[in-house]
């Protein structure tokens with residue numbers, strides 16, 4: 001008996017669609033260390049139907065594993081941890097190919113760097129700083145995405161390391177509709193003109209879509225104001241009054257909608273600073289090795305400079321609004337037609353560029369181009385510094401800012417202390433606070449390590465709280481299940497965003513704060 | 525397996541519970557036996573065994589809780605399997621609560637999980653009073669509101685209107701939608717209850733019927749037309765059942781016809797299901813994150829081993845990973861968690877007259893209420909056997925039923941009307957008898 005994937009994955013297909021799902025099913029993931037943090041991260045991906053997983057862990061199941069890892073039970077004691085976790089994960093979803101490698105990740109990183117090249121993405125959990133730095137280099141070289149996750153007592157962290165991640169479908173929560181009310185094109189103006197705003201039939205009057213009302217009244221306003229649109233506060237208020245004056249009664253929803261959207265006629269032409277940043281990026285100078293994304297951006301740049309007259313291609317969809325059905329459908333068609341013609345222009349640019357760089361002019365699909373045009377205003381480029389860069393030269397002004405911000409003080413303290421415990425472990429071969437008897441010594445040892453990390457990074461960490469250092473020693477390297485489930489959960493969510501190339505992944509270092517839950521992302 | 529426990533199975537949790545710290549809550553008494561004490565004496569109720577519930581049961585069991593109950597009326601469906609990791613394909617159709625409890629007990633030895641395969645309203649109020657903490661993993665506002673009203677009904681205040689510690693029933697509530705979620709801690713009487721900031725959960729917007737009937741514009745309008753208007757026209761009297769695939773197929777094909785008629789695109793079977801059943805997208809990772817935050821808070825509340833979330837966390841993974849903690853303030857006039865609605869009665873008022881009064885009271889508007897006083901049933905609407913047993917009380921005076929005290933608290937539960945919709949609720953009332961001198965100082969603080 002097999003479940004229909006459409007039904008089984010219904011609740012997530014509603015978020016990332018068939019394309020996103022296909023990307024997950026194609027992906028091959030490697031997990032380093034299958035303690036609870038790694039196991040939980042993989043669990044969430046296996047449930048969602050990830051293509052294949054490879055669990056790398058060299059340890060045998062110990063009693064303490066049973067206290068924090070749900071994938072392991074009494075029968076696993078003494079067996080390979082990788083094998084046991086892998087077999088439990090397989091049970092969750094038989095569509096996933098699950099493999100395991102019984103070897104210590106640290107050894108694997110040191111001795112077999114080419115091992116990692118076969119994967120789409122590596123999730124490295126509970127890895128100490130030295131191995132992590134090495135792994136980051138390996139993954140960058142092999143173009144394998146890396147997600148780092150760590151749980152430690154009541155804290156933890158998640159960080160992505162990828163040279164560049166580009167997103168077409170960023171699907172932001174709130175984004176202004178692309179209606180071009182500030183700059184209507186001829187077909188839209190013509191349609192608006194064909195409708196009588198002062199129609200006597202009250203039903204038609206209250207079902208005239210606000211797009212039409214605003215296009216017409218903006219024109220009327222411009223005629224009376226030397227071709228200018230309302231810009232000052234006073235003018236905007238007067239424009240609203242002009243709209244109000246056309247109402248037959250105060251209950252007309254379409255006019256209320258028009259008043260609410262009236263600011264859209266005054267929107268400045270042009271593109272957002274974010275999009276400007278992208279089209280001015282040096283990657284826009286494309287060559288035969290450029291990814292499709294940047295070829296599209298190059299085409300987009302041409303469009304904006306020429307046909308677009310400073311504007312990106314039209315998105316082509318309109319929100320629901322009070323309207324007669326036929327008016328609404330007509331508007332939909334007018335917006336779609338304009339979007340389609342903008343898209344054709346871009347497509348031509350794409351072909352020309354491809355030809356110029358020596359690629360097959362039809363090698364980028366029309367579906368991709370259309371999707372790109374529809375999302376042109378929402379493009380996103382994320383670049384990540386290597387972990388080594390971050391550790392050796394953190395962004396000091398940011399760090400200094402966090403140190404003085406009350407909401408960040410635990411998070412930034414944990415950031416430094418997570419590094420400090422790794423250095424402690426490198427020096428003493430164990431984490432601080434493992435033994436009750438050496439608690440006091442460990443506190444002062446950890447403190448001096450933390451101080452030297454602060455100094456090495458170029459800031460003077462006077463504000464690193466004594467209490468937090470104490471806490472870190474109290475944790476004694478514990479990997480608590482609830483913390484691991486949280487951190488692993490965040491890691492898996494970032495993996496999904498990276499693989500589906502939808503939504504915007506985490507762009508800094510996420511520090512979990514299990515004390516008061518004020519977790520933060522540090523842009524270092 | 526006491527054997528395992530001594531060999532360090534709980535090494536990691538024990539570090540947190542056995543060692544003193546400086547960033548903790550008041551009342552934290554670290555000891556090597558604290559985890560065992562929590563396991564033995566703390567009873568936790570998990571409400572909901574779905575996406576959050578499955579995670580919560582696992583997280584709580586691996587955080588040292590050993591006496592767990594779980595309540596859920598639902599059975600397992602195929603579309604649960606992408607996130608409710610305790611269920612397998614062969615479990616489809618079985619009780620979520622029962623399967624979830626069994627699976628967690630199989631894997632975490634020593635934990636005892638009692639499943640309750642029923643509606644939350646089916647349990648009497650006292651069932652909920654047996655738990656030290658209630659963790660909610662629900663997707664419905666009504667269910668949250670009900671559990672909240674029940675938990676708050678146990679709360680009693682002293683003469684200075686300070687909550688009495690032993691009557692506080694802490695709740696931890698989680699919720700998710702797609703890449704977003706929330707986790708909150710409710711300490712009735714101290715932090716806002718669910719009702720204090722109900723505005724955080726705005727009611728779902730419904731399409732006006734005239735839009736559906738006369739000016740449809742979107743695929744959803746066509747679907748709702750078929751679902752809400754056409755169905756009744758064609759199937760006189762036969763109720764629509766969203767779980768019947770034939771019904772859904774009918775709505776889908778009618779919606780398609782209507783869309784074609786008006787030139788509207790985008791009607792699909794999947795959208796039809798989504799609109800008709802109001803499906804909320806859900807994924808494993810968000811549930812894992814929110815549940816883990818809730819379980820951690822539960823452990824901190826019962827042990828004091830760290831600070832507590834104060835008091836509302838939102839998680840948003842749409843753009844990066846954003847976590848925001850907001851310290852909401854409670855509404856001192858809240859009908860649910862406040863000191864209770866004051867009702868002044870003449871000593872001559874009978875229970876039957878009192879019940880009539882509850883229906884008319886502007887702040888309550890309770891219909892068909894059952895009344896309890898300090899755990900005793902004064903009048904129960906159901907089941908019939910209890911109704912019959914308590915019926916003779918209706919003719920008795922409230923003053924006598926309450927033991928001739930000048931004032932006391934009673935609990936009532938019934939249906940109240942809100943926005944034209946009947947919902948179950950439980951309320952606490954402070955009864956004061958007119959003209960009876962208050963001689964028993966401290967009376968209302970020494971009950972229970």
Ligand SMILES: [Zn+2]
Nearest residue numbers: 717720858861
């Ligand atoms: Zn309240």
